[in-house]
Amino acid sequence: MNALIRKLQNFTSFDREELQALEELVGAPIRIGRDRDVISQGDNPTGVNLLLEGFAFRYKTLPDGRRQILGFFVPGDICDVRVFVLKHMDHSIATLTDSLVSIMPGDRVLAVTDTYPKIARALAWATLVEESTSREWLLSMGQRSAGERLAHIFCEIFYRMDAVGLATGRSFAFPVTQPELGEATGLSVVHLNRTLQELRRRDLVRFGGRVLTILDLAGLEALALFDPAYLHLHEAASRPSATLEDA
Amino acid sequence: MNALIRKLQNFTSFDREELQALEELVGAPIRIGRDRDVISQGDNPTGVNLLLEGFAFRYKTLPDGRRQILGFFVPGDICDVRVFVLKHMDHSIATLTDSLVSIMPGDRVLAVTDTYPKIARALAWATLVEESTSREWLLSMGQRSAGERLAHIFCEIFYRMDAVGLATGRSFAFPVTQPELGEATGLSVVHLNRTLQELRRRDLVRFGGRVLTILDLAGLEALALFDPAYLHLHEAASRPSATLEDA
DNA sequence: CGCCCACTTGATTAATATCAAATACTGTGG
């Protein structure tokens, strides 16, 4: 079963027919090497990108080269379902590792969401969760200290990896380098390194060789002021009023 | 003509029937006083909020009281069309001044978007612009210095006010206090104040008495590394492939 | 009048960036 389905099942459950439709939505996967753009700022988006395997991130740059990582993609994540409406991408998406990406043709997505309202709603949920995550990052950048910020990212990735079944206990692949973590937290590499060492020294995490292990989840969450509510996991969609899947 | 229509016309044009439908979508306005929540974190969203008059902002708080302003609303802005899908608001929206807000019932929005695909697409555009803005803010918080950040917010608000016809030359109402600007930029009040004084000293802006005047737009944009592309203004939607208004 | 803010200034401290350099690690060509 693919990671997208697994992820959407955090929101709702699907019957056999819906599962079939979702499976068929995912087209031929494309292999993309490490550190390559999946789609670049300025491009005219033609399809909906889905990350099947590997890791990726969204980023934006300033004309002088400064780069900010806006969020990470783990398997099952979608690069914005309605990206079509705009003529030009206002940011880029790049791989962190060799990845398997599927480009879902827009008309196919449209057909499936027209036929299966529950799928439409689940995709809308995925988009809203991403927006919510982006808001939480903004809160982090503006108000959390370096240590809180880093701890918060670690907590988030853990919950997200766990939600798609990719965590082994409290350990999981997180193939990000320290320069990249610096760009995600808005810290210089040097300061990020020292901040990370502090988390290690406090026995909160182990991080090295592309694997992150959370040694003390409660402690890490407390430091980060982490509240998983913003990820909207396990929100069974039972509200009849939640029918606005198409706006 | 209301500000919502004016705003959506940055994306597309409407015929008489569509204009009528849009007018009817906007229900009885509700007056809300200054510094009050329009909707609060944890609330179950019941309708789509539209700001007709006044100013508001989206914010999120940490348990210890630190608050981050995530973005500003100017007249015509919508507080996320698909907010229904989620059970609980993950952030709050509050007024900056006495405001006029209309709550559009979800089923009415649904009916109109079902009947008028162009309206559906325009609303999707509005949502995507907001997400794009949120990403630009994240870039600002992570990579721009204090001065660049403040200049960038000033540029953004100017373009947005201008787009809904609320700027007089390069002057417009921006009734935000310095403590609030501090929460928007992630700076302490003291540092924000000094940063603002620096912009004044360089004759880039005049700001006081709730009115912002941009004295040197080119200079302010250069300092902020501002590129209005992320606001996706004047993007006439002519692409036939842009039919995914409902996902 | 008196209080609560908003705004401002100065002094000091804390957080973070920058500069410089050494050590490891990774993949590549020979």
Added chain:
DNA sequence: CCACAGTATTTGATATTAATCAAGTGGGCG
């Protein structure tokens, strides 16, 4: 397998940015 180049990680020293502390001014409002 080894040498090498290019990163990534780490450390120390210093500079810059921004927060905090403290206090004073001024406006709006009950």
